[in-house]
Amino acid sequence: MIMKQNEVEIESSEDQLQQLKDSLEMIEELLDNAYHGMVLVDHEGRIIKWNYEKLMGIKEEEVLMRPVEEIIENTRLHIVAKTGEKELFDVQKIQGYDMITSRIPIVKDGRVIGAAGTVLFKDVKELESLVKRMKVLESTVDEYRGEIKRLHRAKYSFEHIVTQNRQMIYLKELARKAAESNSTVLIQGESGTGKEFFAHAIHRASLRRYGSFITINCAAIPNELLESELFGYDAGAFTGAKKQGKVGKFELGNGGTIVLDEIGAMPLEMQAKILRILESREFERIGGNDRIQLDVRIIAATNEPLEEAIKEGRFRQDLYYRLNVIPIEIPPLRERIEDIPILAQRILEKLAVDLGIEMKELTFETIEVLKKYQWPGNVRELRNTLERALNIVQGDMIYPEDLPGHLIESSSKSSYSHSLLLKDIMAKTEIEAIQSALRDSNGNKSVAAKQLGIHRTALYKKIQAYEMNK
Ligand SMILES: Nc1ncnc2c1ncn2[C@@H]1O[C@H](COP(=O)(O)OP(=O)(O)OP(=O)(O)O)[C@@H](O)[C@H]1O
Numbered sequence: 361m362i363m364k365q366n367e368v369e370i371e372s373s374e375d376q377l378q379q380l381k382d383s384l385e386m387i388e389e390l391l392d393n394a395y396h397g398m399v400l401v402d403h404e405g406r407i408i409k410w411n412y413e414k415l416m417g418i419k420e421e422e423v424l425m426r427p428v429e430e431i432i433e434n435t436r437l438h439i440v441a442k443t444g445e446k447e448l449f450d451v452q453k454i455q456g457y458d459m460i461t462s463r464i465p466i467v468k469d470g471r472v473i474g475a476a477g478t479v480l481f482k483d484v485k486e487l488e489s490l491v492k493r494m495k496v497l498e499s500t501v502d503e504y505r506g507e508i509k510r511l512h513r514a515k516y517s518f519e520h521i522v523t524q525n526r527q528m529i530y531l532k533e534l535a536r537k538a539a540e541s542n543s544t545v546l547i548q549g550e551s552g553t554g555k556e557f558f559a560h561a562i563h564r565a566s567l568r569r570y571g572s573f574i575t576i577n578c579a580a581i582p583n584e585l586l587e588s589e590l591f592g593y594d595a596g597a598f599t600g601a602k603k604q605g606k607v608g609k610f611e612l613g614n615g616g617t618i619v620l621d622e623i624g625a626m627p628l629e630m631q632a633k634i635l636r637i638l639e640s641r642e643f644e645r646i647g648g649n650d651r652i653q654l655d656v657r658i659i660a661a662t663n664e665p666l667e668e669a670i671k672e673g674r675f676r677q678d679l680y681y682r683l684n685v686i687p688i689e690i691p692p693l694r695e696r697i698e699d700i701p702i703l704a705q706r707i708l709e710k711l712a713v714d715l716g717i718e719m720k721e722l723t724f725e726t727i728e729v730l731k732k733y734q735w736p737g738n739v740r741e742l743r744n745t746l747e748r749a750l751n752i753v754q755g756d757m758i759y760p761e762d763l764p765g766h767l768i769e770s771s772s773k774s775s776y777s778h779s780l781l782l783k784d785i786m787a788k789t790e791i792e793a794i795q796s797a798l799r800d801s802n803g804n805k806s807v808a809a810k811q812l813g814i815h816r817t818a819l820y821k822k823i824q825a826y827e828m829n830k
Pocket residue numbers: 520521522549550551552553554555556557558662663703706707739740741743
């Protein structure tokens with residue numbers, strides 16, 4: 361009975377020994393493959409395990425229990441076995457190669473009982489080629505970064521916004537001031553009035569001009585994609601997501617300016633998210649854990665009056681207040697007809713260059729037609745009209761007949777006359793000049809007369825003669 365007990369004990373300790381041997385072999389196998397080699401020394405720096413046969417051509421049995429400094433050139437392993445201080449990624453010359461090595465002390469119960477040395481790179485050159493590869497990758501990333509910046513640059517500056525209209529001059533000034541701060545700007549105005557021009561100009565005049573300029577057209581992106589477009593997502597965030605994840609526009613625009621165009625079309629749910637982000641100045645990718653600090657200026661633009669959208673429950677009032685820090689309301693073209701001649705001239709010059717067509721002039725009468733039209737499509741419509749004319753006109757002048765029919769019709773309704781009699785033309789010119797001077801002087805006739813270079817009574821007479829006081 362007692363014998364049996366002993367047999368069991370012996371058997372089980374043999375099992376344990378075998379298990380220990382197996383795991384030691386496994387560790388040896390692992391060391392052979394994981395590194396270029398490894399050596400273990402005891403607290404006196406004597407070799408107790410040698411795994412450098414492949415690396416140095418020396419067998420284990422030749423070195424066991426010998427002081428490590430006699431076997432490996434320039435080693436410091438015996439020193440680490442004394443100091444207990446680890447030495448990582450040191451360059452050590454062995455057999456003519458600059459090897460990258462690490463030395464780690466082995467501590468038991470607070471006492472250094474030995475040290476382990478490993479070779480991570482057989483030659484610094486291996487590391488050099490790795491560094492080179494990293495440098496290539498880095499410069500590729502830099503190149504793409506530059507490319508992204510070039511792609512997301514603001515094209516227009518305040519010089520591109522030509523105007524003689526008082527309100528527009530004021531708005532340009534306001535926008536210039538806004539550019540200096542980081543405040544959110546809300547640009548409202550009918551379609552084609554030049555909201556995008558203002559957004560570009562603000563970015564270009566700001567300290568963020570070297571950052572990206574990102575425009576997001578909220579109306580053009582389907583609702584279900586808007587969130588991932590704006591915030592991006594991490595790899596595998598949802599089924600159907602790109603494997604490598606996606607950088608969102610907010611991340612892309614960080615450090616620069618983000619234009620939320622057609623913000624009126626943004627779904628309510630998204631409005632709530634944007635509001636939260638504007639308040640916390642932080643966001644995260646979909647499926648991501650890291651919060652990203654948001655350092656952007658937001659410019660919101662819309663051609664539908666947000667006040668109405670709020671009344672109809674389609675736009676959050678709190679978001680409106682958040683966005684409406686600096687409001688810029690661009691007047692429609694029909695309310696700044698004094699801009700039509702200079703705008704038309706500028707646009708024609710630019711078109712001629714862009715299209716490679718010879719420049720053509722507008723006749724006085726053509727300008728009159730342009731001034732009387734209502735321009736529902738504002739400057740965009742003006743530009744398209746001029747582009748069409750530039751293409752079809754043979755000579756070097758653009759006559760009213762060269763304009764689309766509906767323009768002439770609508771302007772003839774408002775007293776456009778084909779008369780070529782000198783007196784009619786003079787009368788018309790006088791009326792225009794007086795109207796313009798009165799507009800400039802806010803109806804003050806003395807100021808208007810001075811501007812026109814005539815006496816005040818002469819102005820009164822003309823106003824009466826042309827029945828302009830009715
Ligand atoms: N000040 C300007 N000088 C020259 N061209 C202009 C000016 N303003 C607008 N334009 C012309 O009108 C076009 C429309 O301008 P922009 O895109 O800024 O309008 P928008 O107000 O953003 O319109 P939408 O609401 O339809 O987006 C421009 O592409 C440009 O050709």
